[in-house]
Amino acid sequence: MGETIFSKIIRKEIPAHIVYETDEVLAFKDINPQAPVHVIIIPKITEIETTRDIDPKKHTKLLGALYEAANKIAKEMKVHETGFRLVLNCGPDSGQEVYHLHMHLLGGRKMNWPPG
Ligand code: 5GP
Numbered sequence: 001m002g003e004t005i006f007s008k009i010i011r012k013e014i015p016a017h018i019v020y021e022t023d024e025v026l027a028f029k030d031i032n033p034q035a036p037v038h039v040i041i042i043p044k045i046t047e048i049e050t051t052r053d054i055d056p057k058k059h060t061k062l063l064g065a066l067y068e069a070a071n072k073i074a075k076e077m078k079v080h081e082t083g084f085r086l087v088l089n090c091g092p093d094s095g096q097e098v099y100h101l102h103m104h105l106l107g108g109r110k111m112n113w114p115p116g
Contacts, residue, residue: 002046006100010044020073024065027073027105036108037077037084041069048101051090070105079107087115 009016010026019039020027030038043062048054054063074080084107089096 002049002100004046004098004100006040006042006098006102007046010042010046019076020069022065022069024062025069027069030104034104035106035111037079037106039073039077039105041066041073041103041105043101046100049099050096050101051088053101066103070103073105074107077105077107083107085111 005014008014009028016028016031018026018028020041024044025041026044027039027041030040043066045062048059070086071080074084084105087104087106088102089104
């Protein structure tokens with residue numbers, strides 16, 4: 001379960017521009033950026049394919065680690081004060097392409113609402 005392109009990035013089998021890494025979390029620049037700052041933040045475990053698979057009992061610490069990563073990266077990338085958007089696509093209607101839980105961190109430009 002859960003083998004995706006992101007598994008290969010975690011194992012360093014394919015290159016990625018890694019901006020943050022801990023035992024639990026990896027973050028790297030999106031290959032097809034939609035904003036001046038576009039970072040993908042993922043858990044290193046592969047068992048969570050989407051938000052739907054999050055078990056609050058089991059994954060609370062991991063979720064904290066993902067948001068900690070987001071805030072640290074936003075500071076590092078100088079968008080913490082100007083603002084940024086965190087996106088978690090879930091399932092077909094959202095446009096999710098990679099079924100390994102991931103958070104998009106987007107910033108560095110003014111964004112529209114509602115999203116497309
Ligand atoms: P999703 O549509 O599933 O929410 O987003 C997946 C994201 O992963 C997309 O923005 C896509 O550009 C990015 N992505 C897919 N494959 C790769 C890859 O091999 N390397 C990197 N750095 N990003 C990728």
